[in-house]
Amino acid sequence: MREELLHFIWKTNKLQQKALHTSKKEAVQIFHPGTHNMGSGPDFFNAKIEIDGQLWAGNVEIHLKSSYWYAHHHETDVNYDNVILHVVWEDDVSVFRKDRSEIPTLELQGHVPNTLLDAYRALLENSKRRFINCEKDIAKVPLLLWNNWLERLYIERLEQKATAIFKLLEVSKNDREQVLFTLLLKNFGTKINGSSFESISKTLDFSTVRKLRQDMMSLESTLLGLCGLLTNNTLEDGYCIAAQKEFEYQKNKFGLNPNKVHPPEFFGLRPSNFPTIRLSQFASLYHREENLFSKLIAVTSSKDFYRLFAVEPSAYWQEHYTFGRPSKKSSEKLTKSFIDLLVINTVVPLKFAYAKKRNSNVDTEIITLLSSLKAEGNSVIKNFTELGVSIENSLGSQAVIQLHSNYCAHNQCLKCAVGASLLG
Numbered sequence: 001m002r003e004e005l006l007h008f009i010w011k012t013n014k015l016q017q018k019a020l021h022t023s024k025k026e027a028v029q030i031f032h033p034g035t036h037n038m039g040s041g042p043d044f045f046n047a048k049i050e051i052d053g054q055l056w057a058g059n060v061e062i063h064l065k066s067s068y069w070y071a072h073h074h075e076t077d078v079n080y081d082n083v084i085l086h087v088v089w090e091d092d093v094s095v096f097r098k099d100r101s102e103i104p105t106l107e108l109q110g111h112v113p114n115t116l117l118d119a120y121r122a123l124l125e126n127s128k129r130r131f132i133n134c135e136k137d138i139a140k141v142p143l144l145l146w147n148n149w150l151e152r153l154y155i156e157r158l159e160q161k162a163t164a165i166f167k168l169l170e171v172s173k174n175d176r177e178q179v180l181f182t183l184l185l186k187n188f189g190t191k192i193n194g195s196s197f198e199s200i201s202k203t204l205d206f207s208t209v210r211k212l213r214q215d216m217m218s219l220e221s222t223l224l225g226l227c228g229l230l231t232n233n234t235l236e237d238g239y240c241i242a243a244q245k246e247f248e249y250q251k252n253k254f255g256l257n258p259n260k261v262h263p264p265e266f267f268g269l270r271p272s273n274f275p276t277i278r279l280s281q282f283a284s285l286y287h288r289e290e291n292l293f294s295k296l297i298a299v300t301s302s303k304d305f306y307r308l309f310a311v312e313p314s315a316y317w318q319e320h321y322t323f324g325r326p327s328k329k330s331s332e333k334l335t336k337s338f339i340d341l342l343v344i345n346t347v348v349p350l351k352f353a354y355a356k357k358r359n360s361n362v363d364t365e366i367i368t369l370l371s372s373l374k375a376e377g378n379s380v381i382k383n384f385t386e387l388g389v390s391i392e393n394s395l396g397s398q399a400v401i402q403l404h405s406n407y408c409a410h411n412q413c414l415k416c417a418v419g420a421s422l423l424g
Helices: 003-011 114-124 142-170 177-187 188-198 206-211 216-226 239-255 275-288 292-297 303-310 336-357 363-371 379-386 393-404 417-422
Strands: 028-031 044-051 054-064 083-090 105-107 320-321
Touching: 003 054, 003 083, 003 417, 028 393, 044 083, 054 142, 114 292, 142 177, 142 336, 142 363, 142 393, 142 417, 177 188, 177 275, 177 336, 206 216, 216 275, 216 379, 216 393, 275 320, 292 303, 292 336, 303 336, 336 363, 336 393, 363 393
Parallel strands: 054 083, 083 105
Antiparallel strands: 028 044, 044 054
């Protein structure tokens, strides 16, 4: 038995209600279980319960054993003075408030259906599971419940990302373009070079970018130089020599410190994802587009995003992947799949946070946009699809990533709509 199951039973009214009574044989009738408190203090606020014919309104505390009341020192905490009922699995000791008045105790043993207990054990004690606890049954969940849960999961994911964006806004003194610059850099680096690219923004203020963006060579050289990609380059290559000189000039002019930037990786990447290519594409975007934040906020369709992000690297990087080694000419424009990732991981969270800050709602616009983009591909999504779960678009893929990382991986089945439905 776990306390989280008792919370679930109480909150969802899974008790066999007949002949409920306290340890003192006082009849108990539950009119409202109260609001689940996820912070400190009693577990449920503002419950309405009739005890021995008297209607009470107050808080409810839940423990596996009633003696945990003293183990947690609730008897000395004023936050627990308004507890009207102590709900426990096993009543092993009488419990008193600070004023020495006894708190009625409801013991749940004998009032929980065995079918629910068996289902809970089967869900969490599945030693043969390969991926998630409910892998044998998740495909049987009603489609309406599943789709509603996916939308809630995705909004929950956006709320978490918005919190991180608000912190960036605070650090940047509400410079929205600086925040966009930071997030775009990170996501241009993808998983392997995300932290490296993000560290550029910590030494390159966007006020400097506003000045550098007027000249493509200046901005591109500065980005490459800060990443250490121009260091100790002795190649007799006209572009390399010019880029080194330009970076040295800009570094001295703006007091830039490359030592604060983490070197990017090439290993394990396809040439089209090399940091040289991505940084050149990034420089091209900012060289071409002014006031990018406002433009991205205004765009609502995937087609318009594809047009806005239709950038390619500079001429040198259309014929090279690394310094001094020519390759077959290729424009290396940003692909639709890469732009989708930028929209999913940068633009949409910014739209959501911006709307939240202005007390407006863009949930419908965001859900429509994400529903038009293809689902991402990774091991988590692959495992869900192999279980028979349909993931049709990026809203679904983002939602199941949230589901797995915040619920499945931590055995939070009772907080999951799927887990709750499987318990009946």
